[in-house]
Amino acid sequence: MNSILLAGNWKMNGNMLQVNQLIDAVLLAKIPAIEWMIFPPSIYLSTCQQRLLESSVAWGAQDVSAHCNGAYTGEVSASMLADMDCRNVLIGHSERRHGLGEDNAVIAEKFARALEENLQPILCVGETLTQRESGESEAAVLDQLASVFPCLTISQPKQLIVAYEPVWAIGTGVHASTSDVASMHQSIADYITSETDMLPSQVRVLYGGSVKPSNAEPLILVDRVDGFLVGGASLNNQFTQIGEICSSLF
Ligand code: PGA
Numbered sequence: 676m677n678s679i680l681l682a683g684n685w686k687m688n689g690n691m692l693q694v695n696q697l698i699d700a701v702l703l704a705k706i707p708a709i710e711w712m713i714f715p716p717s718i719y720l721s722t723c724q725q726r727l728l729e730s731s732v733a734w735g736a737q738d739v740s741a742h743c744n745g746a747y748t749g750e751v752s753a754s755m756l757a758d759m760d761c762r763n764v765l766i767g768h769s770e771r772r773h774g775l776g777e778d779n780a781v782i783a784e785k786f787a788r789a790l791e792e793n794l795q796p797i798l799c800v801g802e803t804l805t806q807r808e809s810g811e812s813e814a815a816v817l818d819q820l821a822s823v824f825p826c827l828t829i830s831q832p833k834q835l836i837v838a839y840e841p842v843w844a845i846g847t848g849v850h851a852s853t854s855d856v857a858s859m860h861q862s863i864a865d866y867i868t869s870e871t872d873m874l875p876s877q878v879r880v881l882y883g884g885s886v887k888p889s890n891a892e893p894l895i896l897v898d899r900v901d902g903f904l905v906g907g908a909s910l911n912n913q914f915t916q917i918g919e920i921c922s923s924l925f
Contacts, residue, residue, distance in 0.1 A: 679895065679921045680836070680879060680902030682712040682797065683909025684737065684765065694719045697910070701732050704915040708925040710902070711918070712797075713909070714765055717751055724760045735763025735797070738771060741784035743791075753792035764789050765904075767819065768799045769842045779822035787826040797836045797904070798823060799883070800863070804843040812841075816859060817866050827871055835871075836879045837863055838904040844884025846906060853897050856882050860899040888916040895921045 883904030
């Protein structure tokens with residue numbers, strides 16, 4: 676990879692003023708070797724379309740419907756996202772898997788809808804604390820990956836982006852150890868290249884879970900960490916600080 680992908684998941688935070696301020700910050704952050712991608716609440720996607728279409732900052736939706744269209748109140752379809760020039764979408768974030776009960780089958784449907792509309796999915800995977808404590812972390816993560824592989828026959832994306840986010844590390848201030856991140860990222864990359872037609876150079880594995888300026892350096896130096904999916908620290912100037920730290924090491 677020739678750049679580090681820093682993706683900010685703003686979750687259900689902010690208002691129009693703050694969204695514009697956060698967009699200003701990434702637009703001003705001309706940091707070498709950093710690729711920015713932001714995921715605002717869906718109501719602000721049109722603001723991103725207006726402000727970022729001509730820029731190098733990418734944006735995406737935090738979720739997409741598993742359905743194409745119809746009577747699904749509150750849902751947003753992949754074709755609607757594409758219609759708004761939105762090219763990326765988070766799929767299977769922990770807060771949807773574990774907070775809203777989305778299982779691997781639903782997530783595979785969402786992944787399929789995204790590929791049908793040529794959106795770039797960022798598939799989020801990660802084990803729970805119980806799975807970790809029972810030594811099932813790798814099995815859980817590879818199972819989550821395997822569930823979307825059949826979708827790759829729909830249209831193979833140019834790259835497959837996976838965010839490894841241990842559930843117990845999200846929003847807790849506790850990040851996974853560099854050795855755990857190293858072995859999981861290697862397993863993810865190996866599994867994808869052995870089970871699909873994706874080449875190693877087409878696979879990007881991001882780490883997510885309590886990434887902040889104070890831990891960005893050791894984490895980005897881990898082999899096969901191609902960037903970060905940042906939650907809390909993407910809502911303030913820590914996001915660009917993380918970019919500066921990563922860029923200085925590149
Ligand atoms: P966090 O969230 O950085 O606040 O832990 C990461 C995420 O949910 O993607």
